[in-house]
Amino acid sequence: MKCPGTARAETLAGRPAAGPKPRPTMWVGALISLVASAGGLLGQTTTETTPVPSDQPLVSGYIDLGYRWVTGVHGSFDTYRSVVDLGSGPKLLGADFTILNTFLKPGQRFFDRINVRASDIGDEPYETLHLDISKAKYYKFSGDYRNIAYYNNLPGFADPLFGSGLILDEQAQDTHKRLADFRLDLFPNHVFMPYVEYDHTSDYGNGIANFVADANEYPVQNLTRDSSENYRGGLRIELSRWHFKIEQGGTTFKDDEQLNAGSGSTNYGNFFSPILGQTLDLTSLSEAYGVRGHSVYTDASFSANPLSWADIYGTFLYSQPVSNVNFTGLDTGNQVLLSEVLFYTGEQNLIASASKAPHTSANLGAEIRPFRRLRVMPSWFTDRMHSTGSSVGQQALKVDPYNEVPIASLLNSALVSNSNTAGMDVFLDLTRKITLRGGYRYVWGNASDVILPIAELAGLEQGKIRRSVWIAGLAWRPLQNAWVNLDFEDGSSGSTYFRTDLYNYQKASARGRYRISSALSMSASASVLNNQNPSPGINYSFLAHQESASFQYTPGDGKFWSFEGGYTRSTLSSNIAYLDPEFLIAEQSDYRDNSHEVR
Amino acid sequence: MCHEDIGKAFAKNPHAAVDRGESKHGFKGQACESCHGPGSNHVQTLSAVDIRNPAKFAPAEVDRTCMTCHRNQPTTSGRLEASHARNAIACTSCHSIHAHGPDGLVTRKPAEINAQCESCHIDVKATFAQPFKHRIPENAMTCVDCHNPHGSFKPGLMRMANANEPGCFNCHSDKRGPFTFEHAPVREEGCQSCHMPHGSANAKMLVRQEVRLVCLECHANLPISSGIVTGVVPPAFHDLTSPRFRNCTICHQKIHGSHIDRNLLR
Numbered sequence: 017m018k019c020p021g022t023a024r025a026e027t028l029a030g031r032p033a034a035g036p037k038p039r040p041t042m043w044v045g046a047l048i049s050l051v052a053s054a055g056g057l058l059g060q061t062t063t064e065t066t067p068v069p070s071d072q073p074l075v076s077g078y079i080d081l082g083y084r085w086v087t088g089v090h091g092s093f094d095t096y097r098s099v100v101d102l103g104s105g106p107k108l109l110g111a112d113f114t115i116l117n118t119f120l121k122p123g124q125r126f127f128d129r130i131n132v133r134a135s136d137i138g139d140e141p142y143e144t145l146h147l148d149i150s151k152a153k154y155y156k157f158s159g160d161y162r163n164i165a166y167y168n169n170l171p172g173f174a175d176p177l178f179g180s181g182l183i184l185d186e187q188a189q190d191t192h193k194r195l196a197d198f199r200l201d202l203f204p205n206h207v208f209m210p211y212v213e214y215d216h217t218s219d220y221g222n223g224i225a226n227f228v229a230d231a232n233e234y235p236v237q238n239l240t241r242d243s244s245e246n247y248r249g250g251l252r253i254e255l256s257r258w259h260f261k262i263e264q265g266g267t268t269f270k271d272d273e274q275l276n277a278g279s280g281s282t283n284y285g286n287f288f289s290p291i292l293g294q295t296l297d298l299t300s301l302s303e304a305y306g307v308r309g310h311s312v313y314t315d316a317s318f319s320a321n322p323l324s325w326a327d328i329y330g331t332f333l334y335s336q337p338v339s340n341v342n343f344t345g346l347d348t349g350n351q352v353l354l355s356e357v358l359f360y361t362g363e364q365n366l367i368a369s370a371s372k373a374p375h376t377s378a379n380l381g382a383e384i385r386p387f388r389r390l391r392v393m394p395s396w397f398t399d400r401m402h403s404t405g406s407s408v409g410q411q412a413l414k415v416d417p418y419n420e421v422p423i424a425s426l427l428n429s430a431l432v433s434n435s436n437t438a439g440m441d442v443f444l445d446l447t448r449k450i451t452l453r454g455g456y457r458y459v460w461g462n463a464s465d466v467i468l469p470i471a472e473l474a475g476l477e478q479g480k481i482r483r484s485v486w487i488a489g490l491a492w493r494p495l496q497n498a499w500v501n502l503d504f505e506d507g508s509s510g511s512t513y514f515r516t517d518l519y520n521y522q523k524a525s526a527r528g529r530y531r532i533s534s535a536l537s538m539s540a541s542a543s544v545l546n547n548q549n550p551s552p553g554i555n556y557s558f559l560a561h562q563e564s565a566s567f568q569y570t571p572g573d574g575k576f577w578s579f580e581g582g583y584t585r586s587t588l589s590s591n592i593a594y595l596d597p598e599f600l601i602a603e604q605s606d607y608r609d610n611s612h613e614v615r
Numbered sequence: 616m617c618h619e620d621i622g623k624a625f626a627k628n629p630h631a632a633v634d635r636g637e638s639k640h641g642f643k644g645q646a647c648e649s650c651h652g653p654g655s656n657h658v659q660t661l662s663a664v665d666i667r668n669p670a671k672f673a674p675a676e677v678d679r680t681c682m683t684c685h686r687n688q689p690t691t692s693g694r695l696e697a698s699h700a701r702n703a704i705a706c707t708s709c710h711s712i713h714a715h716g717p718d719g720l721v722t723r724k725p726a727e728i729n730a731q732c733e734s735c736h737i738d739v740k741a742t743f744a745q746p747f748k749h750r751i752p753e754n755a756m757t758c759v760d761c762h763n764p765h766g767s768f769k770p771g772l773m774r775m776a777n778a779n780e781p782g783c784f785n786c787h788s789d790k791r792g793p794f795t796f797e798h799a800p801v802r803e804e805g806c807q808s809c810h811m812p813h814g815s816a817n818a819k820m821l822v823r824q825e826v827r828l829v830c831l832e833c834h835a836n837l838p839i840s841s842g843i844v845t846g847v848v849p850p851a852f853h854d855l856t857s858p859r860f861r862n863c864t865i866c867h868q869k870i871h872g873s874h875i876d877r878n879l880l881r
Contacts, residue, residue, distance in 0.1 A: 098818075099746060099747075112724065133724060135725075135754065135755075136753070136755070141750075141753075141755075142750050142753050142755030144725070144754075144755055148723075152632065152637070153637055162755065164750065164755060168818070168819070170818045186865055187864065187865070187868065193786065195786060206638070206639030207639070215785070217785070217786060217788045219789060225868055226865055226866060226868060227881075228866045228868070228880045228881060233865060233866055240789075242788070242789045243788075244788035244789075244791075246777065254639070254686075256639075256640075259686040263778075265777065265778070267777055269788060269791070271789055286859050286865075287859065303881075305874070305875075307874060309791075309792075309793075311777060313777045313778035313779075314778060315778045315779075319686045320686070321682075321686065327682075331768070333775070333778040333779035334778060334779070335777050335778045335779055335780060337777070337780075337791065337792065337793050338793070339792060339793050339794065339795075339874060341795075341874040341875065343874070343875045367875040369795040369874045369875055370795070371792070371793040371794060371795045371874070372793055373792065373793035373802075375778075375779055375780065376779075377768075377778075377779040379768045391675065397768050399779070401802060403792075403793050403794075403797055403802065405793065405794065405795030405796070405797075405874075406795065407795045407796075407874070407875060409875070427795070427796075427877060429795055429796055429797070429877075431797045431799060431802060433799075433802055433803045441701065443675070443701075445673055445675070448671075448672075448673045449673075451673065451674075451675070451703050453701065463799065463803050463845065465797070465799045465845060467796065467877050471877070477799070477845040477846075478845070479845040489701070489702065491674070491702060491703030493673075493674075493703070496670065496671065499703070501702045501703065501704075503702070513799075513800075513803050513804065513845055514800060514803075514804065514808070514833050514845060514846055515832060515833050515835065515836070515846055516808075516832055516833060517804070527735065529734070529735055537734070539734060539735060539737050540737075541735075541736075541737055541738050543738065553835075553836070562738045562741075563738075564737040564738040564741060565737070566737045566740075568734065582737055582740075582741070584737065584738055584740075584741030586738070586741065586742075592832050593835070594828075594831045594832055594834075594835035595831070595835040595836075596855060597831070597852055597853050597855060598852050598853060598854050598855065605823075605828045605831065605832050607822075607823055607824070607828070609816060611741075611745070611816070613741040613744045615741075615744070
């Protein structure tokens, strides 16, 4: 059952304002609703021709303010922060208002409409702000800002030492992610429509990460700080039967992660046992990554209806991201290089690396209608990514006050991934209410990965994929407000890239919805995926199915109250052979996931 | 006027621009006919059979009516390729053509966008009830942040970033690379090799509860398997009975790719 809980003005769209979000039980704050519906005070009528009807108020919408008291979190505060993380204090819980420019003549207006939406601002883990400004026939501007706080201090598995306060997942992170996106579309005429866009993404925060030495690892302070800027501009060309889009963009990226351990304290890491009578420790550390990246990319596409019985479309995408890295590291303590049984008291690392990954994708497809009830849709897609990199390192190990052992390294890497898909779908409109679908897809590709010089057990890896997929489906619309979709897919593979990939599989789903009245609707769905890879040494068996049913009752378009309920049951079972790393003994990995969701 | 209520609502609708003659396709003062076809007979007879009613069309026919003007959807594959189109989910399933207001054609508010998607994808909605998930239930994100309902050549209508890179990098740009030492599945299969982006019972939305099994289910080939599948032999002879080695990412921290270490240690 949900109820708005506070009086709100409707938006201009005539839709109810967004329903309340789930609040934790700790939420006991007062809620103030400031309804900014100034139509009676500020609304004006105008005799000018205007895209905005003159009977609309100048400002309409709502602003919700509130205060949250967190009265106490019982149990693990880290778990609370990792899963909920709601803070206390004054909040802007939500806002959604529209300003209509009805007080100026159309020719004198800078804008016709401004719409502002905001939610959860004020020590909340997900703050959002959205702004739209538009003027008909001239431009449309939209801006979006999000500030998402992410905290994770949970072990990645059942930690046997958790009760003693020792968390084995030493990757606690307290991160803030900020996303901003601004786009301006111009409408100089009906054919050419240029646009520009700017996106910004950044992360910063503190955490715990590990300094990994040869025989021990030491939890140390980790400072993350990275940001990415994305600039792009494009042109849409809309002719009567042909539409084109061409876009050119570029990105810049920087990452200045640091690991630090102050001198004056001794960190014994995770391995306490002496090696050849010596205890390993870390007494100081300073590591800094200086990652700088950039890329250019091109996006060109077309869609056309050259003949009354045929539509065609195609896309070409190209990107070439590049990274350049300078890494410096300095640490002191008592460490050992196991391969040489060499103890040292200090280490200095200087590494420079560079990599690039040109990536090309393209597709082409068509819908051909040889008969009124028959549609044939051939399609083709290719994706080719070649990543290469090189790294030059200079390491110096201080074995005593007077001697250093220099170690130099030069590594080169290459990863190639090419994949292709060709397919054909046929649709037959049996009646206006029943459409049958059948199709075939063939997927092929190859991949390789190598780091030179080859070391240890890792050599050149090569894989290929060959997969045939048959598709069948039914879309049935018994009533105008009811539909049922059935889909079935059967795939068989000659080879795959990874052991856990789809190999010989069957996928089926059924989904339906019935809108009994304008206020009441019901939905149901069921799906199953069965995947088997009987190859020796793999013996992968995977079965997942999910069944759901729900209903929604929204009398009066949900303006005052609505009621919804549903139930979902899902199970997943996976079984695959793997090798225990220590003795290469065959083991079995079983995973079961059963869930019920009632709402 | 017979359809006065529709007419009033339509005047506040973005399609009213057609009626004002702001469309290159014409129909000034006759916006109804842009979708419903010539209406003179209908006006004479007042009979429903004398007018096209897209609401009663087959979904593909509805789509064709819309795409007469809206061919240039912001997709990488065109509407035709979209799984929504293939499953006979017409444009009007999400877009209310006669509804009034700037949001009338389709909702723009995060809570309403998510509710609209969830009204059909109820199984996916349930997945977001898992303990570790993207922040869809809080409406800090919307389904269309990651999926393009109009079409994509990636499975699941996934959006792309920077032309043809996985859409996850739109937000997780620190995982984008390129790295000198790539972790192949990230490039070849995508993030969902190891993560369940809608929601998981496991920390970090991993596909398994124990991190070591996420890794070892792939890194478990005998040398003779080389060339058949990638993933190499077990990467080290660690003693998994020791808690120290049960979570591989304690040491292999740069699991998404490393700029400086071939073993993804830093």
